[in-house]
Amino acid sequence: xxxxxxxxxxxxxxxxxxxxxxxxxxxxxxxxxxxxxxxxxxxxxxxxxxxxxxxxxxxxxxxxxxxxxxxxxxxxxxxxxxxxxxxxxxxxxxxxxxxxxxxxxxxxxxxxxxxxxxxxxxxxxxxxxxxxxxxxxxxxxxxxxxxxxxxxxxxxxxxxxxxxxxxxxxxxxxxxxxxxxxxxxxxxxxxxxxxxxxxxxxxxxxxxxxxxxxxxxxxxxxxxxxxxxxxxxxxxxxxxxxxxxxxxxxxxxxxxxxxxxxxx
Amino acid sequence: xxxxxxxxxxxxxxxxxxxxxxxxxxxxxxxxxxxxxxxxxxxxxxxxxxxxxxxxxxxxxxxxxxxxxxxxxxxxxxxxxxxxxxxxxxxxxxxxxxxxxxxxxxxxxxxxxxxxxxxxxxxxxxxxxxxxxxxxxxxxxxxxxxxxxxxxxxxxxxxxxxxxxxxxxxxxxxxxxxxxxxxxxxxxxxxxxxxxxxxxxxxxxxxxxxxxxxxxxxxxxxxxxxxxxxxxxxxxxxxxxxxxxxxxxxxxxxxxxxxxxxxxxxxxxxxxxxxxxxxxxxxxxxxxxxxxxxxxxxxxxxxxxxxxxxxxxxxxxxxxxxxxxxxxxxxxxxxxxxxxxxxxxxxxxxxxxxxxxxxxxxxxxxxxxxxxxxxxxxx
Numbered sequence: 150x151x152x153x154x155x156x157x158x159x160x161x162x163x164x165x166x167x168x169x170x171x172x173x174x175x176x177x178x179x180x181x182x183x184x185x186x187x188x189x190x191x192x193x194x195x196x197x198x199x200x201x202x203x204x205x206x207x208x209x210x211x212x213x214x215x216x217x218x219x220x221x222x223x224x225x226x227x228x229x230x231x232x233x234x235x236x237x238x239x240x241x242x243x244x245x246x247x248x249x250x251x252x253x254x255x256x257x258x259x260x261x262x263x264x265x266x267x268x269x270x271x272x273x274x275x276x277x278x279x280x281x282x283x284x285x286x287x288x289x290x291x292x293x294x295x296x297x298x299x300x301x302x303x304x305x306x307x308x309x310x311x312x313x314x315x316x317x318x319x320x321x322x323x324x325x326x327x328x329x330x331x332x333x334x335x336x337x338x339x340x341x342x343x344x345x346x347x348x349x350x351x352x353x354x355x356x357x358x359x360x361x362x363x364x365x366x367x368x369x370x371x372x373x374x375x376x377x378x379x380x381x382x383x384x385x386x387x388x389x390x391x392x393x394x395x396x397x398x399x400x401x402x403x404x405x406x407x408x409x410x411x412x413x
Numbered sequence: 414x415x416x417x418x419x420x421x422x423x424x425x426x427x428x429x430x431x432x433x434x435x436x437x438x439x440x441x442x443x444x445x446x447x448x449x450x451x452x453x454x455x456x457x458x459x460x461x462x463x464x465x466x467x468x469x470x471x472x473x474x475x476x477x478x479x480x481x482x483x484x485x486x487x488x489x490x491x492x493x494x495x496x497x498x499x500x501x502x503x504x505x506x507x508x509x510x511x512x513x514x515x516x517x518x519x520x521x522x523x524x525x526x527x528x529x530x531x532x533x534x535x536x537x538x539x540x541x542x543x544x545x546x547x548x549x550x551x552x553x554x555x556x557x558x559x560x561x562x563x564x565x566x567x568x569x570x571x572x573x574x575x576x577x578x579x580x581x582x583x584x585x586x587x588x589x590x591x592x593x594x595x596x597x598x599x600x601x602x603x604x605x606x607x608x609x610x611x612x613x614x615x616x617x618x619x620x621x622x623x624x625x626x627x628x629x630x631x632x633x634x635x636x637x638x639x640x641x642x643x644x645x646x647x648x649x650x651x652x653x654x655x656x657x658x659x660x661x662x663x664x665x666x667x668x669x670x671x672x673x674x675x676x677x678x679x680x681x682x683x684x685x686x687x688x689x690x691x692x693x694x695x696x697x698x699x700x701x702x703x704x705x706x707x708x709x710x711x712x713x714x715x716x717x718x719x720x721x722x723x724x725x726x727x728x729x730x731x732x733x734x735x736x737x738x739x740x741x742x743x744x745x746x747x748x749x750x751x752x753x754x755x756x757x758x759x760x761x762x763x764x765x766x767x768x769x770x771x772x773x774x775x776x777x778x779x780x781x782x783x784x785x786x787x788x789x790x791x792x
Contacts (some may be wrong), residue, residue, distance in 0.1 A: 227428065338435075339428045341462030341475035341485075348421045 153206035153301065154263040155197040158253060158284065159190040159225060161218040162274040170382050186221045189269030191336035192329050196299055197267050198229050199334065204301055207231045209260060213241055213252055219353050226347040227339030234260065238357040243370025246275070250283030252368060255361040257288065265306065266326040270295060278328070285326035293319050294328045416710075418480060425481035426488055432461065433492035441493035444619035445764050450575060451496045451619055458500060459530020463489075466504050468512050472520060473528035479654075479716035483661035487709075490665025491672075494768040495619030497665060501658035502571045503527070507534020510580050510651040511598065514639035523578050523598055535576030536655075537567040537599075537625055538648055544569075545781050547582065547648055548591030552627060554583035559634045561585065561597065563627040566609070569775070573623025574608045577601045580651070581627075582644050594644035598636040605630030616767030617775075652777065653729045654719065659776040660712045660732035663740035664705065666772065670740070670747035670765040671701040677751055688750070697746045704743065708736040727789035734782035740769035 163182045171178050197208045210225045212218050213236040222233035236256045244252060257266065266288075268281035278294070285292035298309035301323075308327055310317040321327075339347075346352055358368055366372060392399040407413040418426065436454050444451055458464060466482045468474025477485075482504065490497035508527040511519055511534075526532040543550040552565025563583050570579075579599045586593035599606060609624030639647045675698060678689035688694050711732040718725035747762040748755035755762050773779055 223424065224427075227424065338432050338457070338461055339424075340460070341425060341428060341466065341477060342470075344421050344424050344428070344475070344477065344481075348424060 151204075153200055153204050153265060154261075155200060155206060155208045156257055156260065156263050156266045157190070157193045157197045157208060157210045157225070157230070158266065158268045158280070159194065159210050159212045159221055160187045160269075160272050161185070161212065161214050161221040162187045162272050165273045170380060172382070184217070184220065186224060187269055187272045187274075189271065189273075189329065189331050191269075192331055192333050193267040193269045194225050194228055194230060195334045195336040196296075196327075196329050197265075198337065200265070200299065200301065206264075209234065209263075211236065211253060211256055211260075213237070213244070213249055213256070215242075219355075222353045223347040224339055226352050227343040228337055229340070229343060233353045235353050235355050236357075236361075237355060238359075238368075240358040240365050240368045243373065244368070245373035245375045246277050246279040247283055247375070248368060248373045250280045251287055251372075252361065252363075253280070254284050254287035255363055256356055257284070259356065259360065262324075264323045266290070266324075267299075268326065268328045270328045270330050281326060281328035288326070290324055290326045291321045292326045292328070293321050296327045296329045297333045299327055299329070299333075418484065421477070422481045422484055425477055426484040428461070429463075429485040429488035430491075432458070432463075433488050437489065437496050438492035441495070441619070442758070442761070442764065444493070444495065445616075446618075446758065448613065448618045448621075450621050451493065451499070452575075454493075454496055455499065455530065455533070458496075463500055464503055464530030464533075465508060465528025468504075468508055468524065468528040472512065473525040474508075479657065479719045480713060483657060483664075483712050483716050486658050486661035487665040487668070487712075490662040491669045492665075493619065494662060494666050494765075494772070495617050497662045498617055498620050498659070499533075499572055501662055502536060502655065503530075503534045503576075505655040505658045506536035506651040507572075507576065507578070507580065509654055510536075510596065510638060510647055511578075513650065514596070514643075514647055515598075518635065519598060519638065527578055532577040533572055533575050535570055535572045535579040536651065537570045537573075537579050537581040538652075539569050540566060541568050545778060547645060548594065550582055550584055550594060552581075552583040553587065554585040554595055554597065554632070556585065556634075557631075560631045561595075561634060561637070563597065563599075563605070563630040563632055565627050567625040567627075569612065570623050570625050571620055571775075573625055574611060574621050579625075580638060580647075581625075581632075582648055583627075585641050589642065591645045592642050594648070595641050596638040596644040596647045597632045598638055599630070599632055603630055603632060614771065616764070616769070616771040618767075649726075653726045655776050656729040656733035656782075657712060657715045657719065657725075659772060660708070660715070660729075660736035663733070663736035663769065663772045664708050664712060666765050666768050667701070667705050667708065667736070667740040667743040670744045670762050670769075671698065671705060673761050673765070674698055674701065674747050674750045677754075694750055697750060701743045701746060704739040708732070708739045711735050727786055730777070730782040730785040730789075733777060734779055734786065737769070737773045738779060740765075741773050744769040 161184050164185045167182045169178045208230045210230045210233045271278035293308040295310045296308045297311040300307045308319045462475035465474025470476040486501050527534045554561040581597045581599045584593040585595040605628045607626045609626045612622040678694050681688050715725045715728035715732045744766040
């Protein structure tokens, strides 16, 4: 078995547990909200590092974001990732999932050949689960989503997909892209041993629009076919209804009510 | 003058905080209750470099500076003060004296295993009749060929039953008093070395505190650390570094107590509003925040002096004294703010209160710290 060249995509996201919506402006109140690595991207990093430990090779982390997104790259280097690439440019601002995936794929193409791209299933700020599959599409790669196990056998990956009603075992030829679920593993902690490397200025390479050789018209907000129109908290109304009668009668009323609501 | 930690120091803190919140905090209460040694957490901490924080990389350590060290201990203590003291003792008075005073063969044999956490370190000075006055220790070391034979009893030894490599103080010539005190590296398996009573403590209960018994325990002469009769200065130097770590541990406990108060006082309503709206509570929390900040800067100052290779005994004592008393004051107010709930084991401040009291006492009582500070200030 040859050594693996693995690429992992990661995203810096606001810790959504801390985010509140301003009821007047319907916008996210991000002030003072800590930024974290998207949780399922940590699973992707762990999956990549485990494969590296098993088969040898290298792991490169790639992110697109503002300059402060470098923090998440430093953190994954502290987990053991070998090198990291930050795609950052004002021209990338406002990208939707399609343009983000396009930009990421152009950045990945610059890194040379690889065997496997591993992404988290989705990010907690958008919950779209689109970027992984879109990157695969732009790079013309086979993709396997919702993975909860990855094994390498010869030049293929055997990937177990955990779907709502079944489990699928998929054999896919490398190179390929896999998106992983949170349950695939327990991400390791970053290590004090790796701090020096993570804080070394040369540990993160930075690429801008110029490096990708892509016209500005294909990047950022203007190139994005979709946009967020409005963010709002769904209205929640609770109504408490007291049932009367004997037990059977109340049970019947409850069942009928649940059927009316299409819950049963 | 820059009060911000460097990028490396901030990353060290972040790594420690992440680990502590996930791996220590959820189990701390249970461990305290059952006096359960955090063996599994220590194994994970060892893999991540926490057992050789300030030991250079070529000996298997993480090679970080003392500011990183105290930031790490503070974060561990905020989640579990017991685990923090095990790590602190291991690093500062277990491994560090061997790094600072050991010869090449001793470093080769013992330091790598300590710095990588393969073995746990301990430090045995205190005896039933000697603690604050280390010159009066009664454990003897009788020279016999290429060995010394140790006899005596040590008490209140942190990680006493779990440590595998201990720095043990014994007097090789009692006629010389303190100048006879010698430091020995003792392995757990040496004949004549056994573990006595395991103490049931007020606080820091998950750390194992034991009596150690030396009955004709034969220690090779090559295990003398820093030279015969040089043990007292070795002990005091190790304890100086240890005090900074204990100060950081106190700071973590104080922060835990304060954070609990902030949360509780915003949730708890009396007279129709959260108690955080009352000035009586606000002032208590304001005092906690101010004292915690002041304690932190004393700890930073002592650590920074150590990193610069300057004397720091006075500042280390100030840091330990002030931070431990801040922890006690903060925890006392925290129990008060929590009212009846603060006296219940279900609330973290109850544990903070017990832990803080222990921290005021060990690694040199407040009175000993004041003595050292006075000696270094008045002359």
